[in-house]
Amino acid sequence: MATVQVSEAEKVYILHGIRDDLRVDGRGCEDYRHMETETDVVSNTDGSAKVTLGHTAVLVGIKAEIRKPRPMLPDEGYLEFFVDCSANATPEFEGRGGEELGTELSNTLYKVFNNKHSVDLKSLCISAGEHCWVLYVDVLLLQCDGNLYDAISIAIKAALFNTKIPRVHISTDDEGGKEIELSDDPFDCMRLNVENVPCIVTLCKVGHRHVVDATLQEKACSVASLIISVTHKGTVTCLRKVGGGSLDPESIFEMTEAGKRVGKALHTPLMNLLKQEESLGKTRQKVGFLG
Amino acid sequence: MAGLELLSDQGYRLDGRKATELRKVQARMGVFAQADGSAYLEQGNTKALAVVYGPHEMRGSRSRTLHDRAVINCQYSMATFSTAERKRRPHGDRKSTEMSLHLKQTFEAAVMTQLYPRSQIDIYVKILQSDGGNYSVCVNAATLAVIDAGIPMRDYVCACTVGFVDETPLADLCYAEESGGVSSLALALLPRGGQIALLQMDARLHQDHLETLIDAAMTACKGVSKVLDEVVRQHLQEVSVLTRE
Numbered sequence: 001m002a003t004v005q006v007s008e009a010e011k012v013y014i015l016h017g018i019r020d021d022l023r024v025d026g027r028g029c030e031d032y033r034h035m036e037t038e039t040d041v042v043s044n045t046d047g048s049a050k051v052t053l054g055h056t057a058v059l060v061g062i063k064a065e066i067r068k069p070r071p072m073l074p075d076e077g078y079l080e081f082f083v084d085c086s087a088n089a090t091p092e093f094e095g096r097g098g099e100e101l102g103t104e105l106s107n108t109l110y111k112v113f114n115n116k117h118s119v120d121l122k123s124l125c126i127s128a129g130e131h132c133w134v135l136y137v138d139v140l141l142l143q144c145d146g147n148l149y150d151a152i153s154i155a156i157k158a159a160l161f162n163t164k165i166p167r168v169h170i171s172t173d174d175e176g177g178k179e180i181e182l183s184d185d186p187f188d189c190m191r192l193n194v195e196n197v198p199c200i201v202t203l204c205k206v207g208h209r210h211v212v213d214a215t216l217q218e219k220a221c222s223v224a225s226l227i228i229s230v231t232h233k234g235t236v237t238c239l240r241k242v243g244g245g246s247l248d249p250e251s252i253f254e255m256t257e258a259g260k261r262v263g264k265a266l267h268t269p270l271m272n273l274l275k276q277e278e279s280l281g282k283t284r285q286k287v288g289f290l291g
Numbered sequence: 292m293a294g295l296e297l298l299s300d301q302g303y304r305l306d307g308r309k310a311t312e313l314r315k316v317q318a319r320m321g322v323f324a325q326a327d328g329s330a331y332l333e334q335g336n337t338k339a340l341a342v343v344y345g346p347h348e349m350r351g352s353r354s355r356t357l358h359d360r361a362v363i364n365c366q367y368s369m370a371t372f373s374t375a376e377r378k379r380r381p382h383g384d385r386k387s388t389e390m391s392l393h394l395k396q397t398f399e400a401a402v403m404t405q406l407y408p409r410s411q412i413d414i415y416v417k418i419l420q421s422d423g424g425n426y427s428v429c430v431n432a433a434t435l436a437v438i439d440a441g442i443p444m445r446d447y448v449c450a451c452t453v454g455f456v457d458e459t460p461l462a463d464l465c466y467a468e469e470s471g472g473v474s475s476l477a478l479a480l481l482p483r484g485g486q487i488a489l490l491q492m493d494a495r496l497h498q499d500h501l502e503t504l505i506d507a508a509m510t511a512c513k514g515v516s517k518v519l520d521e522v523v524r525q526h527l528q529e530v531s532v533l534t535r536e
Contacts, residue, residue: 042338042370042372042373042419042420043336043420044336044372044373044374044375044420044422045372048372055323055324055325057323059370059419061370061371061372062372063372063377065377082371084368084370084371084381086368086381086415086417087342087366087368087413087415088323088326088329088340088342088415088417089325090325091344091350091413091415094364094366094413094415095366095382095383096383136371136372136377138370138371138372138377140370140371140417140419142323142340142417143323143324143325143326144325145325288331288338289319289322289331289338289340290317290319290331290333291319
């Protein structure tokens with residue numbers, strides 16, 4: 001992640017503030033920064049979303065293609081993730097600099113999203129063993145100000161909600177081979193059910209307390225973080241500890257409880273916003289980066 | 292290509308424009324707070340984001356420092372979802388490297404690098420959606436980003452891609468026209484002095500038509516420069532209103 005230099009005095013200041021539940025920008029320990037979400041930003045993708053969380057900006061584009069299903073799971077489609085840490089975020093990511101972070105992020109995303117509990121993969125199957133839909137989820141990191149996992153997971157959920165997959169008809173032609181036809185109507189498409197898609201909450205341990213949505217300065221003061229993916233029911237689907245420091249089991253339980261609380265509270269406003277955007281339909285003013 | 296006429300008898304192109312008409316340009320400066328300068332520009336369906344960092348100390352190899360001027364470092368990359376068919380690698384392929392070099396050449400002609408010896412200016416351009424004229428949109432977006440970063444330039448750098456069909460030059464090609472076998476020419480211009488920063492054409496064109504094509508390109512670039520100027524003045528007004536209160 002892009003790093004900032006934080007002096008010892010600043011670290012002490014941040015630590016003391018968090019101890020008293022008052023962070024540098026006035027938030028409480030479990031408050032998120034100002035978040036903006038918008039879908040359908042890139043028109044030649046099947047689904048897209050842009051999320052701004054404080055200064056972190058993430059753009060997700062989803063393209064659906066027809067491929068052979070995986071041999072172990074012939075009646076399911078799958079998702080492929082690719083995270084591009086672009087040089088826009090910081091000059092350190094120029095050339096191949098952002099690959100390491102990108103690989104780490106995409107590996108975690110595979111674990112969290114690419115299973116039948118999060119997304120109904122069976123609905124992505126066209127004909128078992130032969131054709132299925134593969135969703136290529138491409139994440140583009142535009143600005144980096146801490147808390148990448150949260151912003152990316154919200155953007156992925158929004159983009160999946162926005163994804164329109166064309167309906168296909170399978171017909172058998174004269175020689176007995178299968179022909180796939182996409183329906184001619186551009187509005188005849190299938191939508192995904194994103195009820196069970198989890199959101200990731202990152203909790204950073206700073207001093208004796210933990211904070212949600214840490215900025216880069218707060219991250220520089222923390223020794224370890226916990227990444228939890230939580231569904232709308234409060235079920236924890238994935239748990240991972242990152243960072244060089246160590247956590248004792250007590251704090252892990254505490255942080256998991258806090259993560260569940262915070263994560264559960266994320267889903268409702270997000271779904272409300274997405275449904276509201278959807279209901280505006282064609283009359284919605286697309287802002288994108290121009291606003 | 293039955294039915295797909297690049298220029299109809301009435302003089303209309305595939306998307307309904309006339310031969311000398313540019314696509315709609317919409318732009319915004321100061322999109323990202325963390326970068327020194329940033330801009331977003333849309334030209335029709337092609338969308339580009341440009342970000343500038345600098346001038347700052349040389350990163351990486353100190354040996355490439357120039358004692359009398361700044362080094363301009365450009366990177367051109369495309370989002371994997373920007374093209375109709377998903378692109379596997381955002382940058383690093385030959386086309387992107389070539390584009391990066393072209394951008395570097397273009398901006399070395401315009402930016403007053405002698406004011407910043409021994410330093411580096413980074414210009415990163417990202418194409419979010421690609422519908423033809425990638426290079427031109429990049430240059431236009433990068434101009435705005437450099438202005439947003441407060442780096443002095445000799446003049447605006449405006450670029451346009453033009454093509455030649457049926458004895459008529461077409462300004463600002465879209466993807467369908469570019470891939471339709473049109474001889475295309477990309478031109479980057481410094482409008483006030485009429486200086487050409489970059490000229491590239493890789494198709495067959497009769498020598499007699501070259502002058503008409505370059506003239507059409509220069510007119511189109513001057514049109515773009517008016518739009519960019521408007522955007523910069525508007526941005527300046529907005530920013531000064533905010534800081535005045």
